[in-house]
Amino acid sequence: MKKLLITSALAMSAMTVGTGAFAQDIFALVPKNMNNPFFDQARDGCKKAEAESNGAFVCEYIGPGEHGGGDEQVQIVMDLIARGDVKGLGVSPSNAAAMAVAAQAAKDAGIPFITWDSDLLDPTLRTAYIGTHNYEIGVNLAKLAMEIKPDGGTVCIQSGGAAAANHNERMQGIRDTLGAMSGTTSPGERLTGQNGWTEADGCPLYTDDDFPKSVQQFEDFMAANPDVDAFLPTGGFPQFVPDANRAAVEPYKDQIASGELALVVADTLPVQIDQMKEGFSAGQVGQRPFQMGYEVMNAFAKMAAGGEPPADPTYTGLDVCTPETADTCIAQ
Structure with a gap:
């Protein structure tokens, strides 16, 4: 009887953890490569949005270790689609033409696909673009x-x-x-x-x-x-x-x-x-990569809650700097 109670308790605990895990949406932010300080800032924006959501969603930052021809990045996105638990894909395509296959797969699976930093050649394959003009x-x-x-x-x-x-x-x-x-x-x-x-x-x-x-x-x-x-x-x-x-x-x-x-x-x-x-x-x-990562996550969260997709395109602005304006040129 004691063994049965322990087993039942473990089962209930597993169900509780599982329920919590499934209740927490997973949104992926996929850079061209992960050894780039530019994309590090996008990751930080993504994580800030996650923290502000109070556990409503997780920002999964994942991409190739090094920049390549785009094949590895496409495979990473295809794997995320196949997992079945990712509710939004934010991708900066290394190879716009190659990424079209993954974007179509996401569309077929009903997963919102937002491009950021870099866009696809065919805008009908994604939900919106968030990033620089x-x-x-x-x-x-x-x-x-x-x-x-x-x-x-x-x-x-x-x-x-x-x-x-x-x-x-x-x-x-x-x-x-x-x-x-x-x-x-x-x-x-x-x-x-x-x-x-x-x-x-x-x-x-x-x-x-x-x-x-x-x-x-x-x-x-x-x-x-x-x-x-x-x-x-x-x-x-x-x-x-x-x-x-x-x-x-x-x-x-x-x-x-x-x-x-x-x-x-x-x-x-x-x-x-x-x-x-x-x-x-x-x-x-x-550019403003921090803002890109932040806005992509919040766009997914809004859509997951039944809201409208973001405006397409959503431009995040530019900062033009010279040595004379170095201390004041970056938007706060």
């Missing part, structure tokens, strides 16, 4: 470069991945703005003298979000093209390895300070603003 990042990078080099010149664009929709949209914004063009499609038309701007041979450079590779690309390119007028990374790749980046940019600090070289970089994380203040860039155009 990526084209505007490129526009503002170009505007800063044009303020420094009003007569144009030779430019090299350094991008993340050729299949990343967000970086292609930023490149389009750069090219359209520098070249005074309109009506192009992503990633824009290569600059061959439009409005005084020409893209250097061998550019754009593709880093595949490999930070040491991005620094090496800068060193190799600058050694071969010492007279380039502008170097524009569409992400913070080289600055995310600050010691290596400082060593690589140090020989060009005088050119940056004099306006001879317009080195303007995307993103405004603290480690990047520090480098700009030290003279290792002439400007930064930043």
Whole structure:
């Protein structure tokens, strides 16, 4: 009898835990990779929303350890769908075309699928996009470069991945703005003298979000093209390895300070603003990844409670920084 009572108590305990576990919704936030300080901020926003929910939902932050071609990320999303307990998928697609398969699978399973940071090529496959207006990042990078080099010149664009929709949209914004063009499609038309701007041979450079590779690309390119007028990374790749980046940019600090070289970089994380203040860039155009993670989770929570999906798209804004505005340029 005692054994039966103990067994019954354990069974009731298991049922109680199980009921609590199932009552707590699980929403996943899937970055392109998990070794990136940009995505760390999105994770922190996700976790803040979780804490504020008082146990209503869990933010499951999961993604590839390193940035790759996108296959591993697609598999992670497919596995989350197959689990059956995930009630919302927030994904920053590494490969927009490849992720369409997983987005369709989520749609078929009735799981809300929100893209953030980077979008899909087919917006009908997802619930909404929450994040940066990526084209505007490129526009503002170009505007800063044009303020420094009003007569144009030779430019090299350094991008993340050729299949990343967000970086292609930023490149389009750069090219359209520098070249005074309109009506192009992503990633824009290569600059061959439009409005005084020409893209250097061998550019754009593709880093595949490999930070040491991005620094090496800068060193190799600058050694071969010492007279380039502008170097524009569409992400913070080289600055995310600050010691290596400082060593690589140090020989060009005088050119940056004099306006001879317009080195303007995307993103405004603290480690990047520090480098700009030290003279290792002439400007930064930043996103708000913390807000992305936070808003994606709250959008899922609202939908789970029977509310409407978020506005599509939901833009989280930009911060445009120069050394002169470094202490005040980041939105609070």
